[in-house]
Amino acid sequence: MTNFDTATKKAIGAFCLGAAGVVAFALWLGHYYPTLLEIATKTAQFIFWFSAVAVGLFGIWKHFDENGERRTWEKAKLSKELLDDLNGNPLALNATYMLGAFQGRWYERQVKGQFTSFQATQEQVARVLEPKRAPLTANEDYVRECYDNLLFHLELCFAAVESKLIDWEALKPMVLPLFADVERRLLLEPLKAYASFLGYHRVHTRLSGVMEEALTKPPT
Numbered sequence: 001m002t003n004f005d006t007a008t009k010k011a012i013g014a015f016c017l018g019a020a021g022v023v024a025f026a027l028w029l030g031h032y033y034p035t036l037l038e039i040a041t042k043t044a045q046f047i048f049w050f051s052a053v054a055v056g057l058f059g060i061w062k063h064f065d066e067n068g069e070r071r072t073w074e075k076a077k078l079s080k081e082l083l084d085d086l087n088g089n090p091l092a093l094n095a096t097y098m099l100g101a102f103q104g105r106w107y108e109r110q111v112k113g114q115f116t117s118f119q120a121t122q123e124q125v126a127r128v129l130e131p132k133r134a135p136l137t138a139n140e141d142y143v144r145e146c147y148d149n150l151l152f153h154l155e156l157c158f159a160a161v162e163s164k165l166i167d168w169e170a171l172k173p174m175v176l177p178l179f180a181d182v183e184r185r186l187l188l189e190p191l192k193a194y195a196s197f198l199g200y201h202r203v204h205t206r207l208s209g210v211m212e213e214a215l216t217k218p219p220t
Helices: 002-032 034-087 090-101 122-128 138-162 168-179 184-198 201-216
Strands: 106-111 114-119
Touching (some): 034 090, 034 138, 090 106, 090 122, 106 138, 122 138, 168 201, 184 201
C-alpha cells in the first residue's frame, strides 16, 4: 500500500512538473510569437485544470481506500473479539459440547464447595430446554445456565452481522462446526423455543438456516 501510494504521488508530481515545463515553454514561444500567446494561455488553463482534477480524484480514491481498509480491519477485530469471548466462557463451551460433538462427555459443576459430575445427552438437553418445563434437578439448572450463555453470545454475533459491523463469512468457520453434529430432529425446535423464551429473537430467526448450512455444507 505504502509503495503504491509513493509511486502514485511521484507520478502526479512528475506530471505537474512536466506540465509546468510545457507551460513555461509555451509562454516563451508566446513572448517571441504573440499569435501563440492565446494558445499558450488556454493550454496552461487546461493543463492546470486537468492536474487539479487528477489530484482531486487521487485524494477521493485515497480517502475511500483508507476507509475501506480501516473498515475491514475493524470488522476482523470485532469478529475475533466476539469469538474469543465465546471461547473464553466455559459455560457456553459446555453448551456447545452438549450439542452432540461430545456424546457421553461428563460435565463437572461445583455444589457447596464440592464437585459433582453428570452426563447430558441431546434428548435430555431437548427436554431441559422446554420453556414451560421447570428444571427438576441442579444438573438441569446447570444445563440451562450453559445455554443461557451460549445463546447470549450467538445473539451478540447475529446482532453484529445484522448491523453490518462484521461479516457472516468471518464467523462461519467458528460457528458452523458447533452445529455440525446436532440431531436436528431433536434440538432445533427446543433451541429456537428457548432462544425466543430468553428474548434472543435473532437466534430464533437465524438458527434454522445456520443449522441447515452446518449440516449440509460444513466448512473445510
